[in-house]
Amino acid sequence: MALQLKNHCEKCNGGLAPDGEAYICSYECTFCKTCVEQMDYICPNCAGELVVRPKRKTE
Numbered sequence: 001m002a003l004q005l006k007n008h009c010e011k012c013n014g015g016l017a018p019d020g021e022a023y024i025c026s027y028e029c030t031f032c033k034t035c036v037e038q039m040d041y042i043c044p045n046c047a048g049e050l051v052v053r054p055k056r057k058t059e
């Protein structure tokens with residue numbers, strides 16, 4: 001099963017482009033860069049580290 005890419009930030013509900021910059025934790029909580037910087041790169045849901053989500057290649 002393919003990884004489901006979330007297309008909006010879980011904090012501010014802002015839209016995230018599939019090829020834009022987004023951050024994700026190991027439990028796939030997804031946030032925008034602005035929120036991640038405010039949260040010091042720590043996921044508020046699971047306290048995991050937030051890292052840049054790999055960009056999906058356009059097929």
Ligand SMILES: [Zn+2]
Nearest residue numbers: 009012032035
């Ligand atoms: Zn956000």
Ligand SMILES: [Zn+2]
Nearest residue numbers: 025029043046
């Ligand atoms: Zn998380």
